[in-house]
Amino acid sequence: MTAPAAPAAPDQPAPEPAGPVLSASGLHVTFAGRGGRAARAVDGVDLEIRPGEIVALVGESGCGKSTLARALLGLVRPTSGQVAYHGRPLDYRSRELKRFRERAQLVLQDPSGSLNPRHTVYDAVAEGRRIHNGATPDEQERVAEALSRAGLRPPERFLLRYPHELSGGQRQRVVIAGALILDPEVIVADEPVASLDASVRGEILRLLMRLRDDFGLAALVVTHDLGLAWNIADRIAVMYLGRVVETGTVEEVLSAPRHPYTRALLSVLPEAGQEPQVLAGEPPDPTRIPGGCRFHARCPVLASGRAEAAGVAERCRTEDPGPLPAGGAADAACHWARAQAAGG
Amino acid sequence: MNYLDVRDLHVAYRTAGGEVPAVRGVSFGIAPGTTLGVAGESGCGKSTVALALLRLLPASARVSGQVLLDGEDVLGMRWGRLRAVRWAGASIVFQGAMHSLNAVHRVGDQIAEPVLVHGQATPAQARRRVGELLEQVGLPAWRARSYPHELSGGQRQRAMIAMALACRPRLIIADEPTTALDVMIQAQILRLIDDLVAGSGISMLMISHDLSVLADTCDRLAVMYAGRIVEEGPAGAVFADARHPYGAALSAAFPRVGDPASRRAPRGLPGDPPDPADLPSGCAFRPRCPAVQDRCAEVDPALWPAGPDRGAACVRVLSAEEARALGVPPPEGSDGGGVPAAPAATEDPGGTPDPGGTPEPGGTPESGGDRAPEPEETR
Ligand SMILES: Nc1ncnc2c1ncn2[C@@H]1O[C@H](COP(=O)(O)OP(=O)(O)OP(=O)(O)O)[C@@H](O)[C@H]1O
Ligand SMILES: Nc1ncnc2c1ncn2[C@@H]1O[C@H](COP(=O)(O)OP(=O)(O)OP(=O)(O)O)[C@@H](O)[C@H]1O
Ligand code: SF4
């Protein structure tokens, strides 16, 4: 086993295997909103998750993270664009989809109630496998193995317990074990530690890293916690109002953010050591995405005249900087950031 | 003079399974115009302390100690006086309160109620006051006519704070005021709280399980573990350099974005939170403590002095002379007693050491587990 300080996939370019496990291209998910206005929850996203890679998807509440995550797992059908698994577009016919869902697992946060209070740990973990394989003779062995992979050791001690007999961290591990028993290739974890104590949170994050290091598991971790991304992710995608507005390696994006939105998010972290740029107002509404740059009405760079000074203010108000390609190079969907980069 | 002084507060809940000692001897004070943050993991007793201050605990709770508000003991107050204090002396923003606004009444009417009832205002005066309060918390006055479902989470939390301010209290207790809010909204609310406290003379008790939020907002910090304050001091100092191994672990568990030391190195604290009904002998943190010593099973540490204006409940903060004076056994090695910065990032993810069963390497396991002195807490 590798110590967390020496990850299996450090910064040198890994021998590029056969492309992404899971990818989205030109993805749009639009919901019929109240009063007939359509909510463009995901509004043109390209994203890739490669084998053995942990990608963090961050952004404020309502920006479309969960919708994008669900679309990647085939749980929501895109309005346009596509999701591909190993380069093949998802097939939404039930048999194909079922096979895909064995390989790509959703992990929800437990306190949101994904465990049934009347099911034992054994049943909770075995359940997903029964849906796919029925009750096989090796079930007990597989349940025990999944539990110990999730760090619940010795597994016999937990098999017959009920959720209320476990701590918050242990319940989250049971949820993860329920995904691991299917031997997935990729997991999508939606806020896996959001309501856990800091002390427990670190333990669960270490588990996710170890699963990547030991079993090559790829993961998309959905969160609004930038610290979590810094703790475990390789790459990060910052989402704002249905779009990925900045992407790159975690070091690139979090140490040298380019997009004014990413900069603002980082500035309000406790201990950020800089003047916080608290954006006024509420997270914006996907039924009314502004024209031009979708961030322009809240953008501190535009408001302070720096965009004007760089000669891009007019474009900020009228021209959509466009979606970012999934290629992986660090990039920000911002006229000002591009002008800065071009101007040296 | 402190506006609030809490002395040796104990709370036990009577349950079918016996008594649960949720708060086991907590003392602290808050000066006017300052904020004390209380941190600690789920179940350590934070909300119980908050509720005890205004006698809002259920009947099953047995409370002792003193809660002095402007010198007057809340625990001994008569009902009439207590009601007055609850409105004008101190008010509380409950944990999860933003979900508890009444769905069928307009927000403005809910804020006006205490003003009408306890402030003896006319309806017109109350309406004016509601407008003022909403603006004070950054909401436009017309929001008074909105129903709760028309507000976002952040806006509802602002409305709750407006309600807490309604009768101009001198102490505000905020239990997890930003938990479950988005980072940006959280920053907005924290800034609001900062502005309200600064220069107003209001004292504030802010509870959160997020130590980093408190470190940023509060003047002083108290860290609770298993119903006790185990560390207390100036906020920055406690967060940057905790003296109690639990305080240190809690603070190390918050990643500093940009800090190479926390890059790809999430840190937690192995083991489970303690069960208040079944605490080990000696120091309650012993089963999870990365710096545990033999004597930790024998001594139930109190909040001992641990530097200028700070305290920590750990035998390691005592010098040899101090230990001798208190009758605490000296450390077996003579390593000077420094606290390790954080638990090493061990590879044990199981994290369930059996309470009380972590033998000392080379120590004498079970050397006195059963004859440990009774904790002095029971009253
Ligand atoms: N089934 C639905 N019908 C209509 N609108 C929806 C639906 N699901 C989501 N939305 C809207 O789409 C937007 C994106 O929602 P989503 O849950 O993806 O956000 P999120 O980034 O996961 O937020 P959070 O951090 O709060 O979980 C929101 O404005 C939401 O109200
Ligand atoms: N009404 C009650 N009856 C019995 N036990 C209770 C009651 N309320 C709380 N407790 C117990 O008292 C202890 C302290 O609970 P408290 O709610 O004060 O914790 P907390 O620190 O506020 O936790 P959280 O961060 O989860 O809000 C816990 O062990 C809890 O289970
Ligand atoms: S494009 Fe203009 S408005 Fe948009 S983020 Fe960049 S500077 Fe701000």
Ligand SMILES: [Mg+2]
């Ligand atoms: Mg979500």
Ligand SMILES: [Mg+2]
């Ligand atoms: Mg609480």
